[in-house]
Amino acid sequence: MNYKIALIKGDGIGPEVVNEAVGVLEAVGEKFGHTFEYVDVLLGGCATDAVGKSYPDDTAEKCRTCDAVLLGAVGGPKWGSDKPAEQRPETALLAIRRDLGLYANLRPAVLRPAMADACPLKKETAEKGIDLMMVRELTGGVYFGKRDRYQTPDRGVECTDLMAYSEQEIERIGRRAFEMARLRGKKLASVDKANVLETSRLWREVMHRLAGEYPDVAYSDVLVDNCAMQLVRDPSQFDVVVTENMFGDILSDEASMITGSIGLLPSASIGDTAPGLYEPIHGSAPDIAGQDKANPIATILSVAMMMRYSFQRPGEAAAIERAVDAVLAEGWRTADIAGPGVTPIGTRRMGELIRGRI
Amino acid sequence: MNYKIALIKGDGIGPEVVNEAVGVLEAVGEKFGHTFEYVDVLLGGCATDAVGKSYPDDTAEKCRTCDAVLLGAVGGPKWGSDKPAEQRPETALLAIRRDLGLYANLRPAVLRPAMADACPLKKETAEKGIDLMMVRELTGGVYFGKRDRYQTPDRGVECTDLMAYSEQEIERIGRRAFEMARLRGKKLASVDKANVLETSRLWREVMHRLAGEYPDVAYSDVLVDNCAMQLVRDPSQFDVVVTENMFGDILSDEASMITGSIGLLPSASIGDTAPGLYEPIHGSAPDIAGQDKANPIATILSVAMMMRYSFQRPGEAAAIERAVDAVLAEGWRTADIAGPGVTPIGTRRMGELIRGRI
Ligand SMILES: CC(C)[C@H](C(=O)O)[C@@H](O)C(=O)O
Ligand SMILES: CC(C)[C@H](C(=O)O)[C@@H](O)C(=O)O
Numbered sequence: 096m097n098y099k100i101a102l103i104k105g106d107g108i109g110p111e112v113v114n115e116a117v118g119v120l121e122a123v124g125e126k127f128g129h130t131f132e133y134v135d136v137l138l139g140g141c142a143t144d145a146v147g148k149s150y151p152d153d154t155a156e157k158c159r160t161c162d163a164v165l166l167g168a169v170g171g172p173k174w175g176s177d178k179p180a181e182q183r184p185e186t187a188l189l190a191i192r193r194d195l196g197l198y199a200n201l202r203p204a205v206l207r208p209a210m211a212d213a214c215p216l217k218k219e220t221a222e223k224g225i226d227l228m229m230v231r232e233l234t235g236g237v238y239f240g241k242r243d244r245y246q247t248p249d250r251g252v253e254c255t256d257l258m259a260y261s262e263q264e265i266e267r268i269g270r271r272a273f274e275m276a277r278l279r280g281k282k283l284a285s286v287d288k289a290n291v292l293e294t295s296r297l298w299r300e301v302m303h304r305l306a307g308e309y310p311d312v313a314y315s316d317v318l319v320d321n322c323a324m325q326l327v328r329d330p331s332q333f334d335v336v337v338t339e340n341m342f343g344d345i346l347s348d349e350a351s352m353i354t355g356s357i358g359l360l361p362s363a364s365i366g367d368t369a370p371g372l373y374e375p376i377h378g379s380a381p382d383i384a385g386q387d388k389a390n391p392i393a394t395i396l397s398v399a400m401m402m403r404y405s406f407q408r409p410g411e412a413a414a415i416e417r418a419v420d421a422v423l424a425e426g427w428r429t430a431d432i433a434g435p436g437v438t439p440i441g442t443r444r445m446g447e448l449i450r451g452r453i
Numbered sequence: 454m455n456y457k458i459a460l461i462k463g464d465g466i467g468p469e470v471v472n473e474a475v476g477v478l479e480a481v482g483e484k485f486g487h488t489f490e491y492v493d494v495l496l497g498g499c500a501t502d503a504v505g506k507s508y509p510d511d512t513a514e515k516c517r518t519c520d521a522v523l524l525g526a527v528g529g530p531k532w533g534s535d536k537p538a539e540q541r542p543e544t545a546l547l548a549i550r551r552d553l554g555l556y557a558n559l560r561p562a563v564l565r566p567a568m569a570d571a572c573p574l575k576k577e578t579a580e581k582g583i584d585l586m587m588v589r590e591l592t593g594g595v596y597f598g599k600r601d602r603y604q605t606p607d608r609g610v611e612c613t614d615l616m617a618y619s620e621q622e623i624e625r626i627g628r629r630a631f632e633m634a635r636l637r638g639k640k641l642a643s644v645d646k647a648n649v650l651e652t653s654r655l656w657r658e659v660m661h662r663l664a665g666e667y668p669d670v671a672y673s674d675v676l677v678d679n680c681a682m683q684l685v686r687d688p689s690q691f692d693v694v695v696t697e698n699m700f701g702d703i704l705s706d707e708a709s710m711i712t713g714s715i716g717l718l719p720s721a722s723i724g725d726t727a728p729g730l731y732e733p734i735h736g737s738a739p740d741i742a743g744q745d746k747a748n749p750i751a752t753i754l755s756v757a758m759m760m761r762y763s764f765q766r767p768g769e770a771a772a773i774e775r776a777v778d779a780v781l782a783e784g785w786r787t788a789d790i791a792g793p794g795v796t797p798i799g800t801r802r803m804g805e806l807i808r809g810r811i
Contacts, residue, residue, distance in 0.1 A: 183648070237595065254654070291543065292595065293612040294612045296612070320706040326707075345678055
């Protein structure tokens, strides 16, 4: 097959990690007989610097001509909250999610065997393993709701953000999550705050309806505050977790940190039609940009997710994941994950080692 | 002094833990020369059972005749989300917060020395200690916003919850937090999502203005997703943390679990005028209700907070806290915190031991 891939290299360490992931794609192509074509797409702080806005007009259009999008990282102090919205990188992230209809954010939180020591939790807890998939709704809720700002007679300025969810939005993310649970451990926890929020009550109603259609999946409701606790107490209890946009933002980052391996975690953002968008969950780390220090593994594992979820190529995905595990098992580490006494290797060398294992 | 205290014993283990806390109050009264008068107030599931609604009409009025309110715990499966709102215990909690103007929720997350082993984090992290104070805004934001539910032409039912904050609401909680930081380690982290939410941008503007008035407090902004991670990575970095209602709900529970001592953590909810409300953060644990198994320490430490924040009696507060630490240091444990090989003591015995140390 020939696949056309949009590359959003972005800011900071973005270009370096994307380069290594492209190297891995090439190795996969060689081994499995695929060819890849690349289209560079400008987005983020670098776009602001080049054309004055973080989300150039033709971004979505260009991405739509591709089969998938690979994003390195965007953002940095240079384009902070003192700048107008159209110059800020996060504006671009929200816009591309909306324009490409990427309503499902898949965030695996996995403690890879070789990395057990990095887990911030007690040894007994780490030993039970962590392998959960957070499914975050990505284009609805309060992050996309109507905003307002106005003067009141007696309370100064007041601002509002509207949290909204429709049955249709909840049902499509719910189905994704139930299907995902079927492919994994057949357990789904749905996180809401149904004891307070009306959107959560609707969320729960729809999830319960779907649970009836998936009797083979063990379903449970978890309140968001309780979920934040359970992730710390015993993350091994979770298989697939589905939740709305903002709860998912908070809980998926908490779950990631609990594995201790932020530099290793990929993500996928997908909709009902191509292209899906794949990116590491880490940031742009401007302090180490251009120094061959960044860890490319999360971006490389994002390419594995691309193989699995955009191209239905589980064999290729597994080959990438096995290559990463093999290199880690041999003890190779970039600076971010090198424990005391371990000499770290650079971004390029890590990419090369993984390519060599495909 | 004579203090009049409203007792909301509530559901499940509520009555048992309140009884022990009252015993400690009496011991404090004897030692320091105060007298206490008690008024029983009905609220929660027990109120639903008795009078058909969880928040009887005269609740706020009765509380307002008192100097402070002590609440045990409310809730239970019997009054779940299948019941109408006015019968559910959480409705009553939200209502009393609103009616008594309890806009500041103080949630200390402390790893008491004798409890270090219970910490779910790595030993190295636990050894650095945890002693942070979460200041949660408690009467605004999306938990108190206008809710709506309507039919759409093409997306099924849609629901909304409005997140709103005014300058006045943010400023009053901000001042509480800065004042609290002054009395503690002089560090304040304010948590928001200013890269997305308009309410968070206003929150940040007001906090920055206040930071100018408190130059002796080291102030920082932390994004909510990052805070969820930092609490796991290194909770010792935090002193006082201030945030809006929903973020505070999630993060304060995460912080509590990180100490590993949910059964020991108290809370205070206060406004600009008396009475403040004091309660353990744990739930009503219906499964062990009435069996003399519950841990009364969180409720007893809530009484210490009452001494400190409602009655300006730091000496009395410290006496209670010292008594708790002494009993824990001697190795006495209720079932919830008894490690392997430790014979647990009951609710009453724990209360008695602590009273004996005042
Ligand atoms: C940058 C921000 C808008 C974004 C979000 O909260 O969605 C980020 O935190 C993420 O999780 O991808
Ligand atoms: C019961 C619920 C309304 C409440 C809240 O979220 O405020 C509880 O979780 C708490 O934190 O006190």
